[in-house]
Amino acid sequence: MADSKPVFDQVNVVVTDMDATLAFYRRLGLVIPDGFGEWPPGSGARHVDVAFPSGVRLEFDNGPMAKIWHAGCRANGHGSKTVIGLSLPSREAVDERYADLTAAGYTGCQPPYDAFWGARYAIVEDPDGNDVGLMSPIDPNRKFVP
Numbered sequence: 001m002a003d004s005k006p007v008f009d010q011v012n013v014v015v016t017d018m019d020a021t022l023a024f025y026r027r028l029g030l031v032i033p034d035g036f037g038e039w040p041p042g043s044g045a046r047h048v049d050v051a052f053p054s055g056v057r058l059e060f061d062n063g064p065m066a067k068i069w070h071a072g073c074r075a076n077g078h079g080s081k082t083v084i085g086l087s088l089p090s091r092e093a094v095d096e097r098y099a100d101l102t103a104a105g106y107t108g109c110q111p112p113y114d115a116f117w118g119a120r121y122a123i124v125e126d127p128d129g130n131d132v133g134l135m136s137p138i139d140p141n142r143k144f145v146p
Helices: 018-028 063-069 091-103
Strands: 007-015 047-051 057-062 082-087 108-114 120-125 131-135
Touching (some): 007 018, 007 131, 018 047, 018 057, 057 063, 091 108, 091 120, 091 131
Parallel strands (some): 082 131
Antiparallel strands (some): 047 057, 120 131
């Protein structure tokens, strides 16, 4: 695990009103293109990804989308509204880091699983209850529609 240092590259914010959120961040000066509709069709789920030149991504998900990928959001509304995203170098590194953290007593909110966007993904809580996502590189061959 020594060679699997996490890299900060994402903040995901779960929002109650996607249109109002996008209007605010556009007014703030972020360039966010139009065309972020419901996906998967008929689910009510919406996701918007804003990439910065540094490589960091700011992502917005509404409640229905967060419930697809975050088990903590499905269990009695548990889970913070922000997920700090860390990249790990492999699918195995996600499993190992999650196992290490939960064995040390930290709360696991989403055990590692093969996410629909093609990555291995898990969520743990930091000591203050903030959600921290652990994600492997995306494998396009593992993508699917939930």
